[in-house]
Amino acid sequence: MNAKESQNTQNAVEPVFTISRVFNAPRELVWKACTEPERMQEWWGPKGFKGRVAKMDFRPGGIYHYCLRSPDGHEMWGKFVYREIKAPERIVFVNSFSDEKGAVTRHPMHQSWPLEMLSTFTFTEKNGKTTFTIQSSPLNPSSEERKTFEEGMGSMNQGWTGTLEQLEGYLAKTKK
Numbered sequence: 462m463n464a465k466e467s468q469n470t471q472n473a474v475e476p477v478f479t480i481s482r483v484f485n486a487p488r489e490l491v492w493k494a495c496t497e498p499e500r501m502q503e504w505w506g507p508k509g510f511k512g513r514v515a516k517m518d519f520r521p522g523g524i525y526h527y528c529l530r531s532p533d534g535h536e537m538w539g540k541f542v543y544r545e546i547k548a549p550e551r552i553v554f555v556n557s558f559s560d561e562k563g564a565v566t567r568h569p570m571h572q573s574w575p576l577e578m579l580s581t582f583t584f585t586e587k588n589g590k591t592t593f594t595i596q597s598s599p600l601n602p603s604s605e606e607r608k609t610f611e612e613g614m615g616s617m618n619q620g621w622t623g624t625l626e627q628l629e630g631y632l633a634k635t636k637k
Contacts, residue, residue, distance in 0.1 A: 476610075478617050481594040482625045486632040488586035491593055492549040494631060495582060501527070504631040508623035515563075521546055526563045537569055541580075552582040555600060574613070575599035575606040593628075595621060
């Protein structure tokens with residue numbers, strides 16, 4: 462691990478949630494699906510939710526601010542603050558819930574959920590297929606936030622599985 466990678470993982474704690482999926486798509490396409498706002502809004506979020514991009518400034522220090530609308534019309538806002546971008550291999554960012562203006566807020570249904578998460582997306586290609594791996598851990602959590610995160614890993618797996626299924630559907634209908 463180099464000094465920059467060490468800085469980007471600083472203050473993250475165990476355990477680390479990890480999920481991977483292999484897509485029948487080239488890495489370049491999976492990368493674009495995760496870095497271009499018009500593509501992100503097509504698949505990002507839990508099954509049944511519709512995404513809307515408020516802002517995407519894809520650079521270290523930049524943000525991705527988005528809204529997810531549930532089938533019953535409820536809106537949830539979220540935000541990434543990018544720390545490291547190494548195209549087309551890795552994206553490191555701090556993920557949080559937010560309000561409409563982009564201020565960090567608590568999880569709307571779990572007040573003891575960690576306020577911020579350190580997340581890493583990695584993309585590896587082999588024989589035209591891409592393995593997309595997501596790792597996430599609480600950033601500077603209280604002991605209560607850490608416990609809530611540990612207890613919530615099963616629901617995170619369920620949520621991410623649905624999100625990755627949406628990405629798979631998007632990639633299947635997208636050629637470039």
